Amino acid sequence: xxxDVEPPGADEVAAQTAATAAPEVIADSFGEYVKIxxxxxxxxxxxxxPVILGLVVIVVYFQARSSLFLSAGNLVNLIEQAAWIVxxxxxxxxxxxxxxxxLSIGYTSAIGAVFTCWLLVPPDPAPWPLAVLVGLAFPAVxxxxxxxxITWLRLPSFVVTLAGQLAALGLLLSIINTAxxxxxxTIRLYNNVLNDIENGAMSPLTGWIVTAxxxxxxxALMLTRDSRRRAGGLAAPPPSVTWLKVAAMAVAGVVVxxxxxxxxxxGFVVVQGVPWVILVVLVVLVGWSFLLGRTRxxxxxxxxxxxxxxxxxxxxxxSRIRILAFVLAGLTAGIVGIIYASQLGSVSSNxxxxxxxxxxxxxxxxxxxxxxxxRGKMLGAVLGGLIVAVIYNGLQLLGLGASPQYxxxxxxxxxxxxxxxxxxxxxxxx
Amino acid sequence: MTNPSADDARPATAGRAPAPDPGQPGxxxxxxxxxxxxxxxxxxxxxxxxxxxxxxGVGKNFGPVRALTDIxxxxxxGQVTALVGDNGAGKSTLIKTIAGIWTQxxxxxxxxxxxxxxxxxxxxSALGIATVYQxxxxxxxxxxVQNMFLGREPVxxxxxxxxxxxKDAKRTLADLSVVTVRSVRQPVGSLSGGxxxxxxxxxxxxxxxxxxxxxxxxAALGVTQTRVVLDLIRRLKDQGIAVIVISHNLNDVMTVADxxxxxxxxxxxxVGPLSQYDAQSIVDLxxxxxxxxxxxxxxxxxxxxxxxx
Numbered sequence: 001x002x003x004d005v006e007p008p009g010a011d012e013v014a015a016q017t018a019a020t021a022a023p024e025v026i027a028d029s030f031g032e033y034v035k036i037x038x039x040x041x042x043x044x045x046x047x048x049x050p051v052i053l054g055l056v057v058i059v060v061y062f063q064a065r066s067s068l069f070l071s072a073g074n075l076v077n078l079i080e081q082a083a084w085i086v087x088x089x090x091x092x093x094x095x096x097x098x099x100x101x102x103l104s105i106g107y108t109s110a111i112g113a114v115f116t117c118w119l120l121v122p123p124d125p126a127p128w129p130l131a132v133l134v135g136l137a138f139p140a141v142x143x144x145x146x147x148x149x150i151t152w153l154r155l156p157s158f159v160v161t162l163a164g165q166l167a168a169l170g171l172l173l174s175i176i177n178t179a180x181x182x183x184x185x186t187i188r189l190y191n192n193v194l195n196d197i198e199n200g201a202m203s204p205l206t207g208w209i210v211t212a213x214x215x216x217x218x219x220a221l222m223l224t225r226d227s228r229r230r231a232g233g234l235a236a237p238p239p240s241v242t243w244l245k246v247a248a249m250a251v252a253g254v255v256v257x258x259x260x261x262x263x264x265x266x267g268f269v270v271v272q273g274v275p276w277v278i279l280v281v282l283v284v285l286v287g288w289s290f291l292l293g294r295t296r297x298x299x300x301x302x303x304x305x306x307x308x309x310x311x312x313x314x315x316x317x318x319s320r321i322r323i324l325a326f327v328l329a330g331l332t333a334g335i336v337g338i339i340y341a342s343q344l345g346s347v348s349s350n351x352x353x354x355x356x357x358x359x360x361x362x363x364x365x366x367x368x369x370x371x372x373x374x375r376g377k378m379l380g381a382v383l384g385g386l387i388v389a390v391i392y393n394g395l396q397l398l399g400l401g402a403s404p405q406y407x408x409x410x411x412x413x414x415x416x417x418x419x420x421x422x423x424x425x426x427x428x429x430x
Numbered sequence: 431m432t433n434p435s436a437d438d439a440r441p442a443t444a445g446r447a448p449a450p451d452p453g454q455p456g457x458x459x460x461x462x463x464x465x466x467x468x469x470x471x472x473x474x475x476x477x478x479x480x481x482x483x484x485x486x487g488v489g490k491n492f493g494p495v496r497a498l499t500d501i502x503x504x505x506x507x508g509q510v511t512a513l514v515g516d517n518g519a520g521k522s523t524l525i526k527t528i529a530g531i532w533t534q535x536x537x538x539x540x541x542x543x544x545x546x547x548x549x550x551x552x553x554x555s556a557l558g559i560a561t562v563y564q565x566x567x568x569x570x571x572x573x574x575v576q577n578m579f580l581g582r583e584p585v586x587x588x589x590x591x592x593x594x595x596x597k598d599a600k601r602t603l604a605d606l607s608v609v610t611v612r613s614v615r616q617p618v619g620s621l622s623g624g625x626x627x628x629x630x631x632x633x634x635x636x637x638x639x640x641x642x643x644x645x646x647x648x649a650a651l652g653v654t655q656t657r658v659v660l661d662l663i664r665r666l667k668d669q670g671i672a673v674i675v676i677s678h679n680l681n682d683v684m685t686v687a688d689x690x691x692x693x694x695x696x697x698x699x700x701v702g703p704l705s706q707y708d709a710q711s712i713v714d715l716x717x718x719x720x721x722x723x724x725x726x727x728x729x730x731x732x733x734x735x736x737x738x739x
Contacts, residue, residue: 024632227474230591234600235613294589299572306569314581315552374571 030240050419051367051383054412058387062394067396072262076275080198082389083163083277084339087380088356089363090288091332094325096364097292097305100157102326104146104164105333106353106362110213111172113189113347128191136334142168143330147323156344157326165354174347185349189341197280198342201273206260210279211253220247231408239335264289277339281382286381288328289378305373362409363388366416375420387412434497445542471653480543482507483528483559483641487537489614490523497523499539505641507672511712512704515693516677521676524693525643528674529561530554560634561643566626566648570619576612578633579617602636603628604667624655628662639671648682658685668677678708694719 088105095102116135119126146164150157173185180187182384189195202210222242231238280410292298300321303311341347342379343390367384388409395405479707481504490498498520505511515521526532528539530548538545541557554561576590578599584591598613610667611625618629627647634642644663648656656679661685666673677683683690683704690707692700692715700707700717707715714721 306571310567
């Protein structure tokens with residue numbers, strides 16, 4: 001009866017462990033790291049890999065069909081198109097992780113942008129940071145109200161935010177008509193700083209400096225984290241793995257800057273530089289990933305999504321976390337509104353807010369976020385959003401209309417949900 | 431594991447003893463306390479005479495339904511008290527009363543000899559009472575460390591202190607000899623039933639629980655996993671923690687318990703050291719309230735409750 005004897009099946013357990021614990025925390029060497037990683041991939045715990053593979057396949061297909069696809073001009077165009085989908089996808093991750101959904105943020109983001117544009121209308125525009133603040137605040141407050149209704153009245157978020165979507169569309173129409181009467185439901189964005197988010201670019205030198213700073217900062221963070229774990233006597237990823245990751249980060253940064261710095265102008269006009277919007281998306285990605293991964297709030301979001309009853313018994317205030325998640329989804333949608341307005345140079349009452357939010361959900365789910373809650377990452381939403389954008393961009397480049405674009409997005413979404421569900425089932429069986 | 435001969439000396443009257451009578455069970459209780467509680471000397475020394483938890487005449491009604499009537503029970507530290515009874519005997523009501531989910535309508539709860547009122551689960555956990563329910567309340571998508579610290583994560587400048595958490599979790603699991611877990615960073619969803627139970631118990635220990643209540647810990651487990659959990663219960667005991675185990679499995683009770691408390695129809699029909707019982711007598715007590723096989727001491731219904739008829 002002694003515990004010193006490992007019960008039969010311990011080997012089995014160890015093998016299972018290898019398949020479920022991240023290699024970062026158990027591998028001792030590079031070889032073992034790769035082995036564990038591969039076991040995980042085969043058991044469906046593959047993280048970002050299938051999304052990246054899917055992205056590569058789609059990119060190769062479009063490049064084969066049109067040599068223009070991987071041209072610098074089109075890639076920068078793609079980035080500018082992807083920015084809002086990616087960011088709206090990140091907004092949706094907050095609530096999807098809880099097992100909830102927010103259908104209203106497509107329109108609330110537009111309302112926020114209308115407020116921003118309104119405040120910047122000449123002759124005496126408000127300072128642009130103030131206008132941005134108001135533009136972010138409106139969707140956040142809207143999310144707050146929805147969150148309060150959902151948690152206090154215990155209503156399903158699907159219905160509450162569907163009502164929110166309709167209400168927001170109504171508000172959008174009336175606010176635009178007040179802000180820009182007689183304009184046919186369109187309000188221009190007059191501020192150059194905000195217009196430059198999508199339409200302006202860093203100087204080639206700034207692009208290099210920003211990339212170098214990002215890589216050095218990210219690398220330093222990863223390396224200090226490893227060394228702190230080792231100092232504490234805990235397992236840390238092999239240095240070779242960490243350096244490989246830093247190198248991959250650097251390569252990705254260099255590629256982006258090289259693409260951005262290529263002259264994409266026509267004729268004698270020189271257009272080059274990395275669009276600023278990349279920096280905006282990167283800051284949102286890093287900030288929200290940090291919030292979800294390294295703070296109590298983030299931990300509680302995952303806990304509630306995984307087992308709300310367990311979270312409640314652990315003393316977590318479920319209502320507060322849920323409401324905060326809806327507020328953050330709204331706040332992020334506010335950022336999307338600014339990006340959207342910057343891309344178009346205006347906000348229109350014709351904005352397809354309902355469709356945009358479904359693209360956002362698709363982006364998050366394609367990127368590995370589970371609709372059942374508890375699983376998913378911000379980075380996944382970025383990759384998933386890129387896939388949605390690539391399909392859109394590629395089919396447009398091929399001169400195909402909206403029809404195949406919708407159908408292909410549908411196919412990819414269905415594939416992603418299938419992969420998610422099959423992975424869950426195979427896990428449940430072990 | 432236990433010392434039955436020491437237990438033999440103790441009267442089987444905890445259930446029937448009128449409450450303010452520390453003298454009677456006192457001296458006899460010293461013996462096992464010295465052996466089993468050796469690792470928790472501070473509390474043992476201060477309150478050597480008092481059991482960690484004592485229920486005196488506790489009753490609980492739900493409207494006209496008397497779920498518990500005049501329950502007397504001593505739970506000494508460093509010992510495993512098995513709470514047995516048929517379905518509807520009041521086991522769940524009793525542990526929920528101890529866990530602070532329900533407040534008793536009659537009687538007193540004494541913690542280290544001092545009367546306490548448990549109005550909420552928070553009151554109970556503040557005293558060091560931890561309950562591990564059958565569903566374990568673990569989030570499958572979180573890893574072992576994250577589950578163990580859920581709701582009490584240490585932070586440094588708003589950032590989770592993962593290094594401290596992982597070290598403490600590892601140490602606690604090592605103390606409980608949970609050897610089969612390869613990494614404390616694997617998601618709880620990937621663990622076996624026994625391992626999951628171990629994580630839930632380790633969470634209680636990590637939070638400095640002094641009384642751990644286990645609700646049917648082996649109900650859904652196979653032979654190997656059951657053994658893992660029973661070993662775990664012994665480790666808890668070795669650490670000086672008082673354990674209450676609810677179980678339907680008399681084999682488990684006979685294997686791991688130091689004391690047995692039998693509930694029937696909301697009344698405590700018998701309490702005593704394990705040595706007084708065998709499996710058949712426990713079954714008799716559970717089903718009829720009496721047993722002819724009780725070693726030495728005739729089983730009697732709990733005091734004051736005979737008026738029920």
